[in-house]
Amino acid sequence: xxxxxxxxxxxxxxxxxxxxxxxxxxxxxxxxxxxxxxxxxxxxxxxxxxxxxxxxxxxxxxxxxxxxxxxxxxxxxxxxxxxxxxxxxxxxxxxxxxxxxxxxxxxxxxxxxxxxxxxxxxxxxxxxxxxxxxxxxxxxxxxxxxxxxxxxxxxxxxxxxxxxxxxxxxxxxxxxxxxxxxxxxxxxxxxxxxxxxxxxxxxxxxxxxxxxxxxxxxxxxxxxxxxxxxxxxxxxxxxxxxxxxxxxxxxxxxxxxxxxx
Numbered sequence: 001x002x003x004x005x006x007x008x009x010x011x012x013x014x015x016x017x018x019x020x021x022x023x024x025x026x027x028x029x030x031x032x033x034x035x036x037x038x039x040x041x042x043x044x045x046x047x048x049x050x051x052x053x054x055x056x057x058x059x060x061x062x063x064x065x066x067x068x069x070x071x072x073x074x075x076x077x078x079x080x081x082x083x084x085x086x087x088x089x090x091x092x093x094x095x096x097x098x099x100x101x102x103x104x105x106x107x108x109x110x111x112x113x114x115x116x117x118x119x120x121x122x123x124x125x126x127x128x129x130x131x132x133x134x135x136x137x138x139x140x141x142x143x144x145x146x147x148x149x150x151x152x153x154x155x156x157x158x159x160x161x162x163x164x165x166x167x168x169x170x171x172x173x174x175x176x177x178x179x180x181x182x183x184x185x186x187x188x189x190x191x192x193x194x195x196x197x198x199x200x201x202x203x204x205x206x207x208x209x210x211x212x213x214x215x216x217x218x219x220x221x222x223x224x225x226x227x228x229x230x231x232x233x234x235x236x237x238x239x240x241x242x243x244x245x246x247x248x249x250x251x252x253x254x255x256x257x258x259x260x261x
Contacts, residue, residue, distance in 0.1 A: 012075060013042040013124055014161065015102035017173075019049040019092035020110035021083075024057045026205065031064065033113035035071060042120035045075035046108075047096040051083040089177040097173040103127070104136075106161040107179055115141070115201040123161070126198040132261040134253060135187050136161040138200035159202055160184065160195065169252045175245045186249050 016034065020027050031046060038044070048064070050057050061078060068076040077099050084091045097105055104127060116122055126136060140158045160183045167173060174182040187195040 010043055012045045012102040013120060013127075014044045014104040014106055015097075015100035016044070016046045016106045016108040017049075017093055017096035017100065018046060018108045018110055019089065019096065020057055021051050021054050022056065023110045024060045027057065027110040028060065028063065028067075030108070030110055030112055030114075031067060033115075034119075035067060035074065037114050037117045038073065038120045039118040040071070040073050042124055043073045043075070044120060045077065045100070045102060047077045047079070047099050049079050049081050049092045049096050052080050053083055087177050089179055090174050090182075091177075093174060093179050094172050097167055100164075100167075103164055104161050105164065105167065105173065107159055107173075107183065109159065109204065111205045112159060113203050113205065115203055116199065119200050122199040126196070127163075130196045132257065133194075133196040134163050134166055134257065135183060135195040136198040137184075137195050138198055138202045141201065141203045158204065160187075161198065165256065166253075169256055170249055175249070176242060182246070186246055186253065 018027070018030070027048075034044075034046065046068075050061075052058075058080075064076060064078065068074060079095065079099060081092065081095065093107060104123070123136070130136075138159055138161070158180050160180055162173070162183065173179070176182045184195070
């Protein structure tokens with residue numbers, strides 16, 4: 001597989017998954033925020049997926065290489081992909097997840113910056129404090145909010161961090177291109193899988209995707225949720241709906257947590 005691979009000597013604490021397109025300046029700012037605010041004690045990795053026709057971002061690979069050459073505690077993997085488009089965002093994240101080696105896997109964006117200093121130590125502490133939790137959500141501060149959100153912070157569940165056991169159980173990260181929404185709703189189906197808010201704080205600088213509409217939890221409104229998702233690319237195969245896929249994944253998670261905790 002084409003790309004840059006800088007290898008670590010030990011298992012990374014977390015793998016940041018970053019599909020990117022046309023935001024090379026924001027991408028560099030995002031990576032620098034992770035590097036500058038890490039303690040340097042924990043090891044971690046960044047996995048970047050770039051479309052093969054995104055020439056501006058491809059031309060920044062050498063700059064990215066230079067960033068990571070200065071640090072021994074982090075790894076960078078860059079993979080070049082055929083363009084799939086926003087409505088196949090799940091493809092990019094699942095591709096990145098397969099390359100991940102971290103104990104945790106974080107759904108990251110190219111327009112997000114890390115605000116928390118020593119974020120790696122905070123994340124390690126939260127992961128060990130709640131071993132029964134399979135997902136963690138940072139505190140998110142938003143710039144450029146859609147009208148339906150009237151505050152500058154949200155606990156919606158953007159940029160979730162899941163344990164590697166999530167991938168081992170399901171065989172993938174997500175089954176729909178609304179990646180954070182999918183993880184969030186799987187976590188909400190059952191209290192036993194409910195996420196924990198971690199101590200990390202991030203800023204999202206550019207909320208401009210086509211799914212700029214409020215999330216509807218299927219926990220209390222399954223019918224409304226199914227109607228709402230009808231306008232998107234459906235997850236339907238052999239008669240299996242989006243809701244069926246969520247329930248299947250929830251049952252796997254629920255069984256795992258009951259057996260181990």
